[in-house]
Amino acid sequence: MDYDRYDRIRAVQWQGDHLRLLDQRLLPQEERWIDCATAAQVTLAIKDLAVRGAPAIGIAAAWGVVLAAKQGESLDSALAMLRAARPTAVNLMWALDRMKARITAGADAAALEREAQAIQDEDLIANRHMGELGASLIAPHSGVLTHCNTGSLATAGYGTALGVIRAGVASGRIEQVFAGETRPWQQGARLTMWELVRDGIPAKLIADSAAAHLMKSGVVQWVIVGADRIAANGDTANKIGTYQLAIAARHHGVKFMVVAPSSTVDMATATGDDIEIELRDPAELLAVAGQRTVVDGADAWNPVFDVTPAALIDAIVTERGVIERPTASVMQLMFPA
Numbered sequence: 001m002d003y004d005r006y007d008r009i010r011a012v013q014w015q016g017d018h019l020r021l022l023d024q025r026l027l028p029q030e031e032r033w034i035d036c037a038t039a040a041q042v043t044l045a046i047k048d049l050a051v052r053g054a055p056a057i058g059i060a061a062a063w064g065v066v067l068a069a070k071q072g073e074s075l076d077s078a079l080a081m082l083r084a085a086r087p088t089a090v091n092l093m094w095a096l097d098r099m100k101a102r103i104t105a106g107a108d109a110a111a112l113e114r115e116a117q118a119i120q121d122e123d124l125i126a127n128r129h130m131g132e133l134g135a136s137l138i139a140p141h142s143g144v145l146t147h148c149n150t151g152s153l154a155t156a157g158y159g160t161a162l163g164v165i166r167a168g169v170a171s172g173r174i175e176q177v178f179a180g181e182t183r184p185w186q187q188g189a190r191l192t193m194w195e196l197v198r199d200g201i202p203a204k205l206i207a208d209s210a211a212a213h214l215m216k217s218g219v220v221q222w223v224i225v226g227a228d229r230i231a232a233n234g235d236t237a238n239k240i241g242t243y244q245l246a247i248a249a250r251h252h253g254v255k256f257m258v259v260a261p262s263s264t265v266d267m268a269t270a271t272g273d274d275i276e277i278e279l280r281d282p283a284e285l286l287a288v289a290g291q292r293t294v295v296d297g298a299d300a301w302n303p304v305f306d307v308t309p310a311a312l313i314d315a316i317v318t319e320r321g322v323i324e325r326p327t328a329s330v331m332q333l334m335f336p337a
């Protein structure tokens with residue numbers, strides 16, 4: 001696999017004394033980097049979606065703890081502040097728990113820096129492995145539909161669902177990629193299309209509302225998505241709109257694949273009903289690119305994740321292996337306490 005051909009973006013970059021983030025709010029119009037020198041700046045970058053995607057916010061938060069240590073700030077306060085930045089993606093809590101364990105064991109700033117780097121490096125390795133595992137499930141000459149952005153921008157690099165797509169394209173299994181816009185924040189239109197075009201991968205953008213029609217046409221064999229939290233029974237929280245894709249996929253005989261590192265699996269959460277779904281500012285729905293599109297006085301409801309029941313998922317791919325038709329007992333075997 002020629003990783004340099006398909007994967008050149010590194011959106012989270014440690015600079016030795018500060019964290020550099022590719023500002024995802026501005027893509028694809030502008031490639032602007034922001035520098036965070038404090039844990040508070042990293043927290044704000046996570047809240048405002050300058051950095052986003054479950055693994056990427058965990059990695060950024062880990063570096064936030066390193067910054068707090070270097071500045072001599074209270075590490076307990078930094079951990080609490082970063083933890084509260086966003087509620088749904090468990091990678092955030094997972095990374096902070098890992099940093100906390102090192103703090104409890106007496107780690108100094110240099111040791112915390114090594115831990116954050118390990119979290120980042122392990123994510124890239126996991127993504128490359130998942131890419132191979134997921135692609136092997138796909139028949140040659142397939143079409144696939146993806147949702148949101150799960151690529152290098154959302155991870156340490158390569159991506160989760162987009163990593164499977166990269167590996168599938170490289171091996172000739174995937175011939176055509178479709179990406180849903182992912183309203184309201186347009187991660188699919190703004191970010192996934194940016195990554196796919198940079199890689200020269202044949203891709204077509206669709207309106208989210210075109211997905212069922214696309215599946216009915218028979219040109220996609222798999223829907224491939226990432227995850228923000230996978231509960232102990234396999235129920236999966238991911239970007240709003242994922243659930244309706246899974247329902248439409250089952251209706252049309254299209255397979256549904258979830259790709260996420262084990263850091264996204266939360267065995268302490270029994271089912272999808274127990275996952276907190278982030279509600280964001282209704283203003284994100286009432287405007288497009290900062291331009292108000294809805295009549296003044298209108299209100300909106302803006303949940304940004306939903307839960308796909310395990311029964312609608314054909315395969316969960318993690319770096320530990322593939323779980324087909326996930327159940328609580330198989331999840332328990334793959335992710336023992």
Ligand SMILES: CSC[C@@H](O)[C@@H](O)C(=O)COP(=O)(O)O
Pocket residue numbers: 052053054055089147148149150151154155159160161187225226227228238239240304
């Ligand atoms: C590897 S990314 C998987 C998920 O984190 C992704 O699909 C997603 O829902 C991201 O949501 P976002 O609100 O953009 O952080």
